[in-house]
Amino acid sequence: MIPLIQNFKTFVLADGDFPCHAIPCAFLKNADRIICCDGATEKLLHFGMNPDYIVGDLDSISNELKTRFSPILFPYPDQETNDLTKSIHFCIEHGWTEITILGATGKREDHTMGNLALLTDYAESTQVQLLTDYGVFVPQLKSSVYESYAGQQVSIFSLTASTLFTTRNLVYPIENRVLTSWWQGTLNESLAGCFTVETTGGKSLVFREYQKY
Amino acid sequence: MIPLIQNFKTFVLADGDFPCHAIPCAFLKNADRIICCDGATEKLLHFGMNPDYIVGDLDSISNELKTRFSPILFPYPDQETNDLTKSIHFCIEHGWTEITILGATGKREDHTMGNLALLTDYAESTQVQLLTDYGVFVPQLKSSVYESYAGQQVSIFSLTASTLFTTRNLVYPIENRVLTSWWQGTLNESLAGCFTVETTGGKSLVFREYQKY
Known part of the structure; x- marks a missing residue:
């Protein structure tokens, strides 16, 4: 069974909205290591934590921070991928394959959509979860219990x-059905302490909201 | 050629983040009519404007507002669609088929993704554009110039x-290629006063950011 939040202590902080919900913030504080995508560095410092590594094309970080953090700066010039993907590759190269992604939504919606779709690509060589201010996205490549x-x-x-x-x-069961548009599997609701999503393979994403108190 | 923002004066205001960028706010002020999805009513009032119609399952609007706006309240009990789709159907029933959607992103990312995918369904019977705080999404069912x-x-x-x-x-040309994941067509950039997206049919979305000043 996949827990609501998995204890993946390598954090990749993307440069979207910095988390403000208590849950992602609390997990970030317990990180073993934090890889900042480029411009996210400033937000992490503002939050009161330091990056362990800064990865990206380094076009959105100030010269002052570049100098201050020069020993942990890892420029990736690849034009074909975004800074989040560069950071994930950096993690894989170091053997860190249990990764929590933060800050990958908010700001431009096209980036949000791209980042969410990328999760299923990352899932081929890592275990990833993406925490937002509303809940958790995980990629699914095979039938799973949540x-x-x-x-x-x-x-x-x-x-x-x-x-x-x-x-x-x-609440709204799906029975051996193709989901032909992204809205078709939304707005569902769990009936119990776990639920199952069975698939015939392929790539999908499962979103669960945080518990309301 | 499809203008950056089309002069569609029927506005549907969804219950995501209320726009704060000057461009969507200015267009909203010039609306011919505003259809509020349920709980968005309160945000519109706070902005200093009144709804012309309130549509949805009416589970997220206060009893006080229900009483105050009872003559323009249109409950749609359908469990199969969300409040945005109910509002679009309401517009189609009234013959308003040039629609600007606001407030459909932000908040829960699964709602954002669902709402964006829905645009291409709406495009079969209406003309729609969706304005966010970052830019404009339009559905594309055939080759178009932007x-x-x-x-x-x-x-x-x-x-x-x-x-x-x-x-x-x-800047990054696409040549007779299938886009197999949502990130593949992101992060592109226009070279000139217009660009063209040719397709072999199907459903797609095109996002353009607002001009920076």
């Missing part, structure tokens, strides 16, 4: 055209 | 698996 609570909002996104989905323990 | 400026950030999202894309006047 920790949940009754009433939890759940959304499922299919990123491959022919994948068949079957769910258990959701 | 108004632009040199240096404008552009992202293209394919929502159908086999669609082939060819672009003109973008």
Whole structure:
């Protein structure tokens, strides 16, 4: 069963909205190491923590910070990938394959959509979870059981055209069905302490909201 | 050529983040009519404007506002669609088929993704554009030319698996290629006053950022 939040202590901080929800902030404070995507460095410093590594094309970090952090600066000039992907590659090269991603949503929506879709690519060589201020996204490459609570909002996104989905323990059950548009698996709700998303392979994303108090 | 912002004066205000960028706010002030999705009513009042119609399942609007606006309240009990889709159907029923959508992003990212994908469904019976605080999304069902400026950030999202894309006047040209993941068409940039996105049909989305001043 995949817990709501997995204890993945390598953090990649992207340059979208810095988290303000208590849950992602608390996990960040317990990080073993933090890899900052370029311009996210300033936000992390403002939060009161220091980066362990700074990765990216380094076009959105000040010269002052570049000098201050020169020993931990890792420029990746690749034009084909974004700074988040560069940071994930950096983690893989170092053997850190249990990764929590923060700050990858908010700001420009096209970046948000791209970053979310990238999760399923990362899942081929790492374990990743992406925490936002609202909940958790995880990539799914095979049928999985998810920790949940009754009433939890759940959304499922299919990123491959022919994948068949079957769910258990959701208010609006899906039975051996292709999800042809990203809205079709949204606005679902868990009935119990866990739910199941069975697929015929392919790539998908599962979103679970945080518990409300 | 599709202008950066089209003069569509029927506004649907969804219950995500209320716009704070000057461009969507200025257009909202010139609306012919505003259809509020349920809980968005309060935000519009706070902005200093009144809704013309309130549509949705009406579970997130206060009893006080329900009483005050009872003559313009249109409950849609349908469980199968979200409040944004209910509002679009309401517009179609009234013959208003040139629609600007605001407030449909921000807040929960799964809602954002669902709402963006829905644009291409709406495009089958309406003309829609979706303004955010960063730029404009339009659905594309056929090859189109877009108004632009040199240096404008552009992202293209394919929502159908086999669609082939060819672009003109973008920094990273796409030549007769399938976009198999949502990140593949992101982070592009216009070279000139217009660019072209040619497709073999299917459904796609085009994002253009606002001009920076």
